[in-house]
Amino acid sequence: MVKIKKTGLNEFIELLMKDYDVYSPADVGKKTAFKKINSAFEIRHDITNTHLSPKDVFFPQSEVLFQYSDDGLKVPQRNEKPIAVWGMRNCDTSSLMMLNKVFGDAHQMPGKDMYKDPYWKMKYDNCLIFNQACNEPLSTCFCNWFDGNPFAEKGADVFVVDTGDHFILEGVSDKGNAFLAKYKSGEEATKADLDKIAELKKTAESYLPDVIDIKPLFAKMNKIWDEPIWEEISTKCINCGACTFVCSTCHCFDVTDEGKGKKGKRIRLWDSCMFQIFTREASGHNPRGLSTQRVRQRIMHKYNYFMDNYEQHLCTGCGRCVQVCPVNLDIREVIKQVLDYKLSKNEDN
Numbered sequence: 001m002v003k004i005k006k007t008g009l010n011e012f013i014e015l016l017m018k019d020y021d022v023y024s025p026a027d028v029g030k031k032t033a034f035k036k037i038n039s040a041f042e043i044r045h046d047i048t049n050t051h052l053s054p055k056d057v058f059f060p061q062s063e064v065l066f067q068y069s070d071d072g073l074k075v076p077q078r079n080e081k082p083i084a085v086w087g088m089r090n091c092d093t094s095s096l097m098m099l100n101k102v103f104g105d106a107h108q109m110p111g112k113d114m115y116k117d118p119y120w121k122m123k124y125d126n127c128l129i130f131n132q133a134c135n136e137p138l139s140t141c142f143c144n145w146f147d148g149n150p151f152a153e154k155g156a157d158v159f160v161v162d163t164g165d166h167f168i169l170e171g172v173s174d175k176g177n178a179f180l181a182k183y184k185s186g187e188e189a190t191k192a193d194l195d196k197i198a199e200l201k202k203t204a205e206s207y208l209p210d211v212i213d214i215k216p217l218f219a220k221m222n223k224i225w226d227e228p229i230w231e232e233i234s235t236k237c238i239n240c241g242a243c244t245f246v247c248s249t250c251h252c253f254d255v256t257d258e259g260k261g262k263k264g265k266r267i268r269l270w271d272s273c274m275f276q277i278f279t280r281e282a283s284g285h286n287p288r289g290l291s292t293q294r295v296r297q298r299i300m301h302k303y304n305y306f307m308d309n310y311e312q313h314l315c316t317g318c319g320r321c322v323q324v325c326p327v328n329l330d331i332r333e334v335i336k337q338v339l340d341y342k343l344s345k346n347e348d349n
């Protein structure tokens with residue numbers, strides 16, 4: 001374990017920047033997001049969850065896939081350094097591991113040769129993740145419903161705890177340990193530091209809501225696809241899509257061409273299953289023309305379809321969708337509503 005004085009963090013970040021493009025929580029306009037930084041002074045240490053999730057670092061809101069002209073296709077190469085992300089939280093690290101099942105190496109379904117997205121892989125493979133403990137989880141956090149913990153190290157390369165005047169850094173992967181070995185200015189963490197970390201962890205856990213048993217959720221959702229519950233849940237949703245854009249695990253996208261004459265580019269952009277035209281077909285037919293159908297799609301994808309494909313829920317309990325929804329449609333309440341729902345058509349509840 002390495003102990004760094006907060007006043008010395010710039011030196012550490014500069015060392016990191018020699019080998020990596022460094023991203024961290026930072027101000028972006030009036031919001032906070034994970035942004036490429038040039039100095040430790042840009043890091044926002046005072047926020048638990050950024051408004052926008054770190055998925056944007058690896059799966060940008062808008063990304064050129066290739067440019068075309070009479071000379072053929074030109075695919076953008078990543079000439080920059082590998083990526084390091086400082087200030088990730090356990091929920092965020094978990095979300096990247098989920099997205100790596102969709103886009104990257106972790107996504108193999110048994111017996112299927114799955115597509116791997118080169119644009120994701122060129123950023124995510126070789127990245128270095130600094131996962132920071134959440135000393136004060138927010139009132140909207142519920143990572144503990146999904147086996148998360150504010151002090152979990154899973155998925156990190158280096159685990160970081162803010163103990164007040166210092167950061168304590170622990171290498172939890174070979175990559176993380178190799179990088180920490182380069183840093184010569186840190187001190188060794190003491191027994192008093194370890195005791196402090198244990199105390200902070202206990203306090204952090206006390207901020208979280210009571211755990212509910214979500215194991216029956218998947219099976220229950222298999223039974224409610226055509227039940228009236230979706231009308232109840234979706235009544236107040238205005239289909240603004242904000243929940244999907246801030247979500248660290250939502251990954252729907254559209255592909256469009258922008259060009260003039262014989263030159264142009266193909267771009268991948270985030271899209272949202274909450275939008276009315278998301279599934280509209282060329283014929284004009286829209287299988288999810290109703291808001292009820294779109295809300296059902298979002299919730300079913302999170303807690304049923306993804307489980308079908310990858311044996312886990314597509315939600316980390318980060319709470320961003322709870323914070324941003326303009327009509328207070330709280331996904332924690334939706335989960336409880338589904339679990340408590342009495343089926344209308346048969347006795348098997």
Ligand code: SF4
Nearest residue numbers: 247315316318319321
């Ligand atoms: S659905 Fe909500 S709580 Fe779950 S990962 Fe997405 S934003 Fe976070």
Ligand code: SF4
Nearest residue numbers: 237238240241243325
């Ligand atoms: S943020 Fe709220 S109102 Fe907007 S689409 Fe999501 S659930 Fe509906």
